[in-house]
Amino acid sequence: MDKTVETAAEAVADIPSGVTLAVGGFGLCGIPAVLLQALLEQGAGDLAVVSNNCGVDDWGLGLLLQERRGGRGAGGVTGSYVGENKESARQYLSGELEVELTPQGTLAERMRAGGSGIPAFYTATGVGTQVADGGLPWRYASDGQVALASPAKEVRSFAGRDYVMEEAITAEFGLVRAWKGDRHGNLVFRASARNFNPLVAMCSRITVAEVEELVEPGELDPDLIHTPGIHVQRVVALTAEQTAAKRIEKRTVR
Known part of the structure; x- marks a missing residue:
């Protein structure tokens, strides 16, 4: 039952090119940045990416798209918003990237349906x-x-x-980020970082979770668990440095 994996690199090592990859997060909130960086270094390409948005140019999914890892042959990108990523917009308008734009609520329900065995x-x-x-x-x-x-x-x-x-949408692999998780794969998300992460875990056949705090089984209140471990196959505990590396999408001041 221990689903922990030592490193992010090990957790994504078997993700091949040409598969559908679902990614949690909303903007830069709750994105599995460590796993995405590991996947970038791993080299898988021609990915059909399912995500609410494409992040920004130099972080998260933006790094994969910048390296042309989202391919037309696999279906490109399915999401609801791409406005913060100039490079993905350039690729889309120049014919280098296929993009299926879907209303945000519809996208969420398509993923939930996929995880619930509802075809449409x-x-x-x-x-x-x-x-x-x-x-x-x-x-x-x-x-x-x-x-x-x-x-x-x-x-x-x-x-x-x-x-x-x-x-419905289903994916071969899913990447999520959680606030807390145990060795059985039970996950808790903090505040708005909950967003699309539970849906990604539901619709993916193999879900890999990076967690900011790893606890032992039984330490999480069952009533507070957002994603039960049945939806999660691998858990990677982040270091303090990795946990702190969070970016602000739009900084505003008075």
């Missing part, structure tokens, strides 16, 4: 727009024309209202 669901979000009708640019050509657009989705009426069908 209906939602009102996106009805009457290109989300449902198709035509959203997924990939541009080098001349700026749309090379690949999103397909139309099934729309059905329930109780007099239209809903669009969205398919």
Whole structure:
């Protein structure tokens, strides 16, 4: 039952190229920065990345995209926001990166559904727009024309209202960051760092968690556990230096 792994490098060593990788975090809050750096050094590429956003240019997922690790062949990036990463925006607009933009709540539910064994669901979000009708640019050509657009989705009426069908998301590997975790893989997230991390753990076949504080089994209050260990296969305890290395996405002063 002890799921701890000594180093982040060891934890991501078997992630191959060409797989779907789900990554937790919102902006720079709660991102598994240590595992992402280890994956960058490991060399896996052509990854289909599923994440709420692409981070910033020089941190987290931004580093992988900067090195062209998110590939068109594997599906590029599925997320809801890419506005803070200039390099990913440049790659997308120049036809180097495929991006499937999904409404944020829909993205969360697609991941939750994937982890719950639900293949698809209906939602009102996106009805009457290109989300449902198709035509959203997924990939541009080098001349700026749309090379690949999103397909139309099934729309059905329930109780007099239209809903669009969205398919669930599953991933071969998932990377998350937790505030506390035990050796059985039970995780607790702190405040807004909870964001997409539990959903990533649910929808991924193999979830790797970096934890700021590793505790022994039984030390976590069962009522306060956000992600049970059944969803987590590997746990990496961070050093004090790694824990402290958190960046601020936008610094504002009075």
